[in-house]
Amino acid sequence: MAIGFGDCCLPGLAERFSLIIAHYRPAESLGAIGSTKEFLIGLRKFAGIDPSRLARRTFERWRNSDKLPLPVAEAICRMYPALQREVLFSPTIEAFRKGVGEYIQAQARWAFARAHVSTARHRLAQLARQHYVDRGVTDGKHPLLCEHGWLLSKFVELREFDDFVSAHDASLPPPLVQRLPGGAGTFADTVAPRTVGSGAETRNNDEYRLTFARPTEHGLQLTFGPSKYLDYVNGLEVLAAEIADADLNGTLGHLPMRSALGDPFNLATRAAIAGVNVVLLTLNYRPPNTADVGDYFWIHVRATGAFEAQNVRHVVPAGSHGPSGVGFPDTVRDIPLWRTIMRELLQEVFGIEGAVIDTDDGSDPLDAPASRDLATALRNPQIARFYLTGLGLDPLTTKPEILAVGVLDMAALRRRTSARMVRGNFEGVMHPIKLTKDALREQALSEAIQPPMLPAGAAALLQAANLLDVILADFVTPPISHQVRRSR
Numbered sequence: 001m002a003i004g005f006g007d008c009c010l011p012g013l014a015e016r017f018s019l020i021i022a023h024y025r026p027a028e029s030l031g032a033i034g035s036t037k038e039f040l041i042g043l044r045k046f047a048g049i050d051p052s053r054l055a056r057r058t059f060e061r062w063r064n065s066d067k068l069p070l071p072v073a074e075a076i077c078r079m080y081p082a083l084q085r086e087v088l089f090s091p092t093i094e095a096f097r098k099g100v101g102e103y104i105q106a107q108a109r110w111a112f113a114r115a116h117v118s119t120a121r122h123r124l125a126q127l128a129r130q131h132y133v134d135r136g137v138t139d140g141k142h143p144l145l146c147e148h149g150w151l152l153s154k155f156v157e158l159r160e161f162d163d164f165v166s167a168h169d170a171s172l173p174p175p176l177v178q179r180l181p182g183g184a185g186t187f188a189d190t191v192a193p194r195t196v197g198s199g200a201e202t203r204n205n206d207e208y209r210l211t212f213a214r215p216t217e218h219g220l221q222l223t224f225g226p227s228k229y230l231d232y233v234n235g236l237e238v239l240a241a242e243i244a245d246a247d248l249n250g251t252l253g254h255l256p257m258r259s260a261l262g263d264p265f266n267l268a269t270r271a272a273i274a275g276v277n278v279v280l281l282t283l284n285y286r287p288p289n290t291a292d293v294g295d296y297f298w299i300h301v302r303a304t305g306a307f308e309a310q311n312v313r314h315v316v317p318a319g320s321h322g323p324s325g326v327g328f329p330d331t332v333r334d335i336p337l338w339r340t341i342m343r344e345l346l347q348e349v350f351g352i353e354g355a356v357i358d359t360d361d362g363s364d365p366l367d368a369p370a371s372r373d374l375a376t377a378l379r380n381p382q383i384a385r386f387y388l389t390g391l392g393l394d395p396l397t398t399k400p401e402i403l404a405v406g407v408l409d410m411a412a413l414r415r416r417t418s419a420r421m422v423r424g425n426f427e428g429v430m431h432p433i434k435l436t437k438d439a440l441r442e443q444a445l446s447e448a449i450q451p452p453m454l455p456a457g458a459a460a461l462l463q464a465a466n467l468l469d470v471i472l473a474d475f476v477t478p479p480i481s482h483q484v485r486r487s488r
Helices: 013-023 036-047 056-065 070-079 093-132 229-249 256-261 337-349 372-378 410-416 437-445 455-476
Strands: 007-009 067-069 151-158 165-167 206-216 219-228 275-285 294-302 313-315 318-320 384-393 400-409 428-434
Touching: 007 070, 013 036, 013 056, 013 093, 036 056, 036 070, 056 067, 067 070, 093 229, 151 219, 151 337, 151 400, 151 455, 206 229, 219 229, 219 384, 229 256, 275 313, 275 337, 275 410, 275 455, 294 437, 294 455, 313 455, 318 337, 337 372, 337 384, 337 400, 372 410, 384 455, 400 410, 400 455, 428 437, 437 455
Parallel strands: 165 219, 275 400
Antiparallel strands: 007 067, 151 384, 206 219, 275 294, 275 318, 294 313, 294 428, 384 400
């Protein structure tokens, strides 16, 4: 590729390349870039240049001449979303170094804020609630923000095919994506992938965003649309970092990103990916190394390395509502909440990684060899049943949180399968607690129990306590009309 009309002069180009590779995160589709070779591979892709026209010698010629074809420079900006165009095109190397230095400082600032969320999430959620004192019907003592009718007085049983959950059938407005001040780009580009304790990259998975929620005489009508996980990170998780940063710097009265969100109950404005939070009740369960068979519920103590909700207690299973594969392969099959609960139950509680399939061929993870026997057993209403109990918004992130209860008869399950519960997973450790209404409420509300309970978990536990008697009565004596349906 010859240098000619349209070239831009960038003094210190070799140093610019080195600083970009060292400090900026490439686009999610590229993966990690840590060498000149990997940089060239990504540049060929983003610039649309035939490899034979962008050989290593061409790259070296650019570096030595401090001149770069304008289309290539523009491609570098696309390769590195957090790299501001005005920084790359700085007229001097000194100005470029300054721009990179400001970006590094912004990275440190928001990483520190993210760490503050990890250690002070409970208190920050209480601060966030103060911005919504005139919204919703729940008082300041309830864990979540709720509209009238969102906390159910009667449960709704969740089935493999539900008519109260539907897919959004019209085009959705693009979700609100916030950019961090200080030239740091989006939250995902700048901070989020580097705060996972394991060092793993945060994946931009397909998810369902809640676009509409309406109370009905039979429960809730919920509508979901397609979304991407990093849109949620950049629109909702960033709100937690903003209030943490303000708490550290004494600027709680100035939260522009939270203000830009507007009414949190207007769900369609953002990537409101919903969490599904299940209070798991295991009947006739015998903990390891004991003969004490009884009824228990489970608490998950989440690890520091978890990306969301670090260093808190939570209910289990819990996870984002999403499809069974890449690209929404079967929305009719996947959109019922039952599917997400089953996926998280198999993965988090029984340790079956085959419950998640990252393909676009429409494969059903519940029919995968590792999952099939247990999934078949859990479809039996005398072994397992699941109940919707409510909905609310996390005050810190405004994330929709769906509340549910799952009931398993472990004695009946043991007669059908050899599957056994695990006591921990990559996100934390699970603990069984003797099942009583008082114990459910104590886990939800006690400030003496550490670490603190996640608001969504507390709300799910409170609803479980409120509806415990009727749920257990329904599980023990299911209606004759109850049928297990594997297809329509």
